[in-house]
Amino acid sequence: MFERALTQVKYNKDGDLLFSVSKDHVICVWFSQNGERLGTYHGHQGAVWTIDSNPTSSILASGAADNTVRLWDIKTGKLIKTWDLPTAVKRVEFSEDGLFLVATTEQRMGHLGSILVYSINPDIEGEQDDEPSLKITCEQSKATVVAWSYLNKYIIAAHENGTISQYDSKTGEQLLNVQVHEKGPLVMDMQMSPDRTYFITASKDKTSKILDVNTLQVLKKFETDTPLNSAAITTKKEFVILGGGQEARDVTTTAARQGKFEARFYHKIFEDEVGRVRGHFGPLNTIAVHPAGVSYASGGEDGYVRLHHFDKSYFDFMYEVERTRAQH
Template identity: 50%
Template sequence: MKPIMLQGHERAITQIKYNREGDLLFSSSKDNKPNVWFSLNGERLGTFNGHQGAVWCIDVDWTTTRFMSGAGDNTFKIWDCATGKEIGNISTASSVRTCMFSYSANMAVYTTDRAMKQPCEMFIIDTRLVDDSISNQAPILRIPIKDARISSILWDNVDESIISGHENGEITQWDLKTGRQINSVKEHSLLINDMQWNKDGTMFITASKDHTAKLFDAKDLLLLKTYKTERPVNSAAISPIFEHVVVGGGQDAMDVTTTSARVGKFDSRFFHMVFEEEFGRVKGHFGPINSVAFHPDGKSYSSGGEDGFIRVHTFDSSYFEYNFDY
């Protein structure tokens, strides 16, 4: 499995995301320019220029007409995908940590960090009227987060609720009509780095610093499966065609030099979704893997690392022929 190496960022990758068709791959990093690539051949299509700080989160709507990004420069921006021009800019009190379009893409959610005496807050905005005046518009809903800050977020497929992952390992479900908390579980003991849906939005997977990735039922936040590793998990994704899960992680870059290179374990690991058994590893990155994503057709996956590289892996035929004995 020979990967395509995408080198367009100067610093560590923070998030990668495919559009719905899978022909484009969007990436953000600790440099201030999100990129967009052709996923088939790795050609860079362009950059979104305008941020002044590390870009922590990105999302693209289902029609691939709008793209959004949140950054450490205390701004949340919405862009036109076709031209790369900025069409909306919202200034925030602290850095924007997570963002996501609703399923219909008529609304969007973003959250800010607890920093500089500012509380962590969640904002729901209307994205149908995006122009220069969006910065002055009041959000539809504004929810202050009293406890641990939000570190990852998901929008429910029927646009009725939002699921947030927190710094203390808690997962919370919010009702969008009232802005109140519906449900909350605490299955992780440390920061939740990433949450991703399965193909039909009935389950989601979380990746945590407590060395585990966990599978949850979306409706009642019931814990279904746990995938254990011996290092922090930064990202996890579910295959759209098989019962497979890929997790990526590794020790923080600052801790790696104090241990042997082997202990860092900068490889993507594949688990069977039901049996929780590891059946494969893919090496290649020179630092922790910060984000993984399956292609919507399930025939390839991508990983973005602390080394600033994105690796697009197309699966060999042996992957599709592999069967578990049961």
């Protein structure tokens, strides 16, 4: 439970830990099995926007409104590195091998939005570089979210103008730029598939899309009736989970159902809605799926993190065509 709105929740690679950040300044870590709190990481001076842990679950990276990216020792909670940047940091993500960290900064006060890549020394005790190994300046439109492709090949970024770019992660050259979402409503989330060959977006334009990382071709499209803040791909089952809701200022009355504060499950391949999970009293800001696909967590504007374990019927659910194919 937090006092303020959640901004991101994220499992570690093994799925035993769940990290959460919110607009209060603290990072929390929980046992994903029972929701017990394991610890907190203190140091940020502003709303923490984003978080990620490296593949070996030794280092935690966070980005915040206090214009810093910080690295933490997961085990001890010790701060091991702070990078001071000119503007707030909206998204950080470790590469697949944990050797690089990508971060995106806000456009503000005469600073253009930028995408920064830092080399990471996996040794907790070791020195970290002060300067980024690569800096991409977003001349046209700031990046709202970024992610790594498989094998650190590309950096994928979603921009304020609804386009999605593919950058060469070595040179920073923009290889592709495609208009995927509407101009105006922001792309709020972008999450990679487990093997990082495709990814899902969530936009305030009420749609979520799955794209191929190599071609940026839209493979699937999910249409909803509410602005979306987060989208996650489930493992084990071919679903996606979408979350969002009317913003508080747009909700005229108090009834929770009017705000559409539900986690929505769609079939990843057929694009049909298959179910909803209620519970939050405000919009869902962030959703994360357990790497083994056994549970998911959602963080809401209401200040709650909800942890759901999937039951047997969830795993049994299958479309007729899937069942017949599975039998062959």
